[in-house]
Amino acid sequence: MGEKLLVCVGPSPLSEPVIRATLRMAAHLHAPWVAAYVETPQHAYRSSEARAHLTQNLRLAESLGAEVVTPSGDRVAEALAVYAGRNRITRSILGKPAHTRWHDLVFGSMVDEVIRASGNIDVYAIRGGADMGVESAGLLPPTTEQPPPMHYGMGVLILLLTTLLAAAVDRHFGLTEVIMVYLLGVVLGVRPLSLCTLHG
Secondary structure (H helix, E strand, O other): OOOOEEEEOOOOOOHHHHHHHHHHHHHHHOOOEEEEOOEOHHHHHOOHHHHHHHHHHHHHHHHOOOEEEOOEOOOHHHHHHHHHHHOOOOEEEEEOOOOOHHHHHHHOOHHHHHHHHOOOOEEEEEOOOOOOOHHHHOOOOOOOOOOOHHHHHHHHHHHHHHHHHHHHHHHHOOHHHHHHHHHHHHHHHHHHHHHHHHHO
């Protein structure tokens, strides 16, 4: 069975370089490729600007030779996995998230969900760029990047301090205030961890 690629497309401007990187990978492998946007229930709430960007990205992929599909489902990862399994996809390509790891801890990571649901399909999380070629996109499955041990220590310290403060607040206030304390811990933790990522 030959190679067949799938790139996950969204309304973000970062989708364009990821689409072009997938084109280069498909050309290198002499493989057909598919551009997919999953219509979840949240799609109905997208702004007109986001819808316009999405249409532009899908049209770009189609003009570059991709087959454009719009499967639907409650979750992006599950819908992509079902489509990939039914259509003999061998490699899935996604854009690397630009947010911090704390965002993933709070809201979940779509990339991680796609990887877990992918089964035997290789998943590539790549960073788009105007000069990205096949070599920089990578033809080998990416290794899992492990955060420095200091990140774990800072996370545990912030959690402990937040829990102690929440316990004190709980004695005099209600559940709403306790939740706000934990949210404060998340907000305060994002900045130092982001700085460690930049300078580590």
